[in-house]
Amino acid sequence: MKKIKLGTELEAGEISLGCMRMDKLSVDEAARVIDQSVEVGIDLFDHADIYGRGVSEEVFSEALKKSSTKRGDIILQSKCGIRKGFFDFSKDHILNSVDGSLKRLGTDYLDILLLHRPDTLMEPDEVAEAFAQLKESGKVRHFGVSNQNPMQIELLKRAVAEDLIINQLQLSLVHTPMIDEGFNVNMQNDPSIVRASGVLEYSRMNDMTIQAWSPFQHGMIEGVFVGNDDYPEVNAKLQEMAEKKGVTDSAIAIAWILRHPAGMQPIVGSMNPERIKQIAAASDVELTREEWYELYRAAGNELP
Template sequence: MKKIKLGNSGLEVGEISLGCMRISNLHKKDAGYVIENAMESGIDLFDHADIYGGGKSEEVFADAIDMSTSIREKMVLQTKCGIRDGFFDFSKEHILASVDGSLKRLHTDYIDILLLHRPDALVEPAEVAEAFTKLKASGKVRYFGVSNQNPMQIELLKKHLKEDLIVNQMQFSLMHTPMIDAGLNVNMQHDAAVVRDINTIEYARLNDMTVQAWSPFQYGMISGPFVGNEKFPNVNTKLQEIATKKGVTDSAIAIAWILRHPAKIQPIVGTMNPQRLTDIVKASDVELTRQEWYELYLAAGNELP
C-alpha cells in the first residue's frame, strides 16, 4: 500500500486506515484476525474513540492482539474524545480523563494521535491548550487533531495551542461531497453552491493538514451504504464499469475516487469483514483518470456548472 504523511508530523502511514467502531461486536479470535489481516494488507493506522462500544471497542482491540511493545511499535493508534451522553465536552478535565481511560483500555502508555471528536459550542481554547500541553509533556499523546471542524474553529484553537493540529476527520464519500460541491459551483445560484464547510479541503491543503474521510461508503448523513444499493443505479453502474476495467471491486473504486484527490485524503474504512477489507485496499494500486473521477462524480447525481 502507498504511504502518506500525516500533516506536518513526519508520521508516514498507509493511505487507507481501519476504523474500529464495530470491533466491539467481535469475539477475540475474530477481532484478532481482522487486525492481523489489516496489517498484512498495509494498514497501520487504527482509528478509535472513547465512545465506540462504550469503550469496549478499545478493550476488544487490545485484547485481540495481546497488546505488547513489539506489536504496539508496528501501529499508529488514534483515538477521539469529547462526546458525552447528551452533550459535548472539551473541558481540560474531560480530555485528560478520557485519555487515561483510552490508555488503560488499549493497554498502552501512549496515544499516537488524539482528536477532538465533535465541536463543543462551549469550548474554551485556552483550557484545551492546557490539556494538550500536559498530555504532550507527559508522553501520553504524541500528536493532536480534530474531527468534524471547520477552518475557523480550527483557527480559534490554534491561536492558543502550542501543538500543531495534523488531522481533521470529516464525513466524505462519493455520495457525500459538500467539501467538493461548493468549490465547483462558485457564485452560482443553486444548492450545490452553498458553502457548508468553509472550504475545509482548501484550508487543509494550505496548512498541510490531513483530511481523513469517515464513512466513505455512506450517503447522506450516515443514511446507509450506497455501493450495491438499488436506490442509486447510475453510480453503481459506473462503479461496476470502472471496477471491471481495473480488475477490482466496486468498493475499491469508491475508495480510489477519494484517493485520487490531490489533497491526499485518507479514507477510514470500517468493515470487519477481512476479505472485503483485502479487496478494498487494492484501491491503493488503482489509478483513476481525471475523466473517470468526474464521470463518477456526475453519476452520483451531481452536475457541473
C-alpha cells in the same frame, strides 16, 4: 500500500481502519482483522472513547495481544469530546478521556488524539493546557480535530502550541459538500451553498490531512450506497470501472477519494478480513481525471 504523510511528519498507509464496530467481534475475530489490515498495509487504527461504550477499545487491546502485530508497528488514534447529550472539550474531560482510552487499549501512549465534535463552549486555553500536559507526559504524541471548520480550527490554534495534523470529515461519492461548493462559487444553485467553509482548501494550505469517514455511506451512517438499488447510476459506473481495473466496486469508491490531490486518508469500517483485503487494492488503482469526474457526475452531481 502507498504511504502518505499525516501533517508533515507522521507517515502512514493511505487507508486506515475504523474500529467503531469492533465491539461486535470476538477477540479472535478482532485479531484476524488487525493482522489482515497490517498485512495489506493498513497501519492506522481509529478509535473513540464512545465506540461500543469503550468496549471496542477493550476488544482491540485483547486482540492485539493475540495477533502477530506489535504495538510499535501501528498507529493508534482515538477521539474524545462526545458525552451523553452534550459535547465537552474541558481540560478535565480531555485528560480523563485519554486516561480511559489508554487503560482500555492497554498502551502507554496514543499516537494521535482528535477532538471528536465541535464544542461551542470550548475554552481554547483549557484545550491548550490539556494538550500540553498530555504531550509533556508522553501520553499523546500528535493532535488533531474532527468535523471542524476552518474558523473553529483557527480559534484553537490561537492557544494550542501543538500542530493539528488531522481533520476527520465525512466524505463519500454521494456526500461531497466540501467539493461541491468549490465548483459552484457565486452560483445560486443548491451545491453553491457553503456548508464546509472552504475546509478542503484550508486543509491543503495548512498541512492537515483529511481523514474521510463513512466513505461507503449515504446520509449520516444511514446505510451503504455501494450495491444499493437506490443509487443505480453511480453503482453502474462503479461496476464498470471495477471490471476495467480488476478490483471490487468498493475499491473504486475508495480510489476515487485517494485520487484527490489533497492526500486524504479514507477510514474504512469493515470488520471482514477478506473485504479489507479487497478494499486495500484501491491503493494500486490509478484513476484518470476523466474517470474521477465520470464517477462524480454518476453520483448525481452536475458541473456548472
